[in-house]
Each structure stands twice: as structure tokens, then as C-alpha cells.
Amino acid sequence: MLEDNLDAARPAEFVEALAKGLSILESFDSEHPEMTLSDVARRVGLSPAAARRSLITLQALGYVGQTNKRFHLRPKVMSLGSAFYFSARVDEILQPELRHLVGTFGDASSVATLEGHDVLYIAHYSEQRARRPTAVVGARYPAHATSLGRVLLAGLPDAEFDRYLREVEPVPLTKKTVVDKAALKDIIVEVRENNYSTTTDQLDYGITALAVPIRGAAGRPIAALNTSGYTGLVTAEELLEKRLQPLRASAARLASTLSRYPVLESIIGTR
Structure with a gap:
């Protein structure tokens, strides 16, 4: 390790x-x-x-x-985690947008960054009560199996993404999880073109999610923002139709706020 x-x-x-x-x-x-x-x-x-x-x-x-x-x-x-939480002003800057999205659509919303082969959740808000993988602050999940992770992988330079593909050994978390590297590469290429990612039952059964990048001053994704719901109650197509534009608007507002505080962009941003 x-x-x-x-x-x-x-x-x-x-x-x-x-x-x-x-x-x-x-x-x-x-x-x-x-x-x-x-x-x-x-x-x-x-x-x-x-x-x-x-x-x-x-x-x-x-x-x-x-x-x-x-x-x-x-x-x-x-105390180590709370030091990041307060220095990054998560409650002041990130949480209001997550509460706004959940207040509008229900379900859950998160912000995450890329940490190695995983996504690391740095903010989360939810009205969901049922059992599912916990997206609490500090939680880590394989990037290949999450909408957040795929958006962040799509934002990597080609050399870094190729290195990721060489090093990673995708784990099948459900029967639907994409673990074939060639198929995963095709998905990431499509995410780059669309500037969003949707996943259904990839991380766990019952989770359908849509994610978009939060871009830094240089134009590269520094984090990702998502909205998610229960598979069966919402489809990826419905997320795209009803939530894509509001999600992009939230991501743009977060990017604008972070641009006024360069130190926060450095703290939050993907390395």
C-alpha cells in the first residue's frame, strides 16, 4: 500500500x-x-x-x-480532515450548491476530486435514507465505476490517462461494472466529447448518476459535480433531460467562485 x-x-x-x-x-x-x-x-x-x-x-x-x-x-x-474542510471553505462555497441541487431535484449531490485511481469525495449532500455506498466527505471509490471519476479521467492529459490505463486493474463492483480497459477508454473518449458522464449500476446496484466537470482558471477540470438517484425511479436519459443544464450552471457558479480565490482552487483542485 x-x-x-x-x-x-x-x-x-x-x-x-x-x-x-x-x-x-x-x-x-x-x-x-x-x-x-x-x-x-x-x-x-x-x-x-x-x-x-x-x-x-x-x-x-x-x-x-x-x-x-x-x-x-x-x-x-x-482533526486532519476538518483542517481541509475549513481551509477549503467547503460549507461556505460547495455545500450551498449541493443543497440547491438536492432541493430542486431531490436525491443526492456530491463534489469529488481525483486521487490516484480513485475519486475522493470532498463534499456531499443527500435526502436519501436507504442503504447505499456512503458518499461522506473523505470516502474513496474507484474512478472507473463512478460518474465523477469518469469526468475527471476525461480531463486528464493523454499521457496521464494512458498511464492510468496501464496501472489500473478495474474491479467489477456489480455485474454491470465496465472493467475492460478498451471499453473504458472508449467511454472516456465519449465523456470528453460530451463534457458529462452518466452511470447506471456501476458502483452499486440502484445508483444512476450524472456528473460534469468543475473547471479551473486554466480550463482543466479541478473537481467534478454530480447528481444521483435510484435506478428504477430515474434513468440516465431523464437525468440528462431534466438535470444536465442546472448541473452545468451549478458547476459554472462554483468555478466562478473558486476563480476569485486562487488558493481554494489549489486546495480543492486535482493534482
């Missing part, structure tokens, strides 16, 4: 110990809420001795706790 998250071309000032610690924090998730030292070392790709040193440091700083021989995250970790 450590090597997957770190670029091979590292600057001379790269601090390996810091990278290891951050990778350990990222290794905890819903399927691994607590782990032994051996579990952590295996998940992160470190020796037990190196993992132990990092865990002890994180424990001393209050980010990691230990019960018997199993480690777990502590609430202080949330």
Missing part, C-alpha cells in the same frame, strides 16, 4: 518516516477498523519493526490507540 500511494520520482527532501506514518493512518478502513502490528505491517508493506516505530509515534501523538494487541484510530484523526 505504501508504494501504491507514493510516486517513484521523489524529491530529495522526501521524508520517508512521515510517508510511512500517513500510509498507516490510511490503512484503517471499514473492513479494517482495528489491526494487530502484523496486520498493519502487511497492509502497508513495512517491516514489523518499522510499523511498530510509526505506530508508537502515532499513539504518542494521539492519532492511534491500542486495546490489548490491536491498534485502532482515535478521534483526533478527524
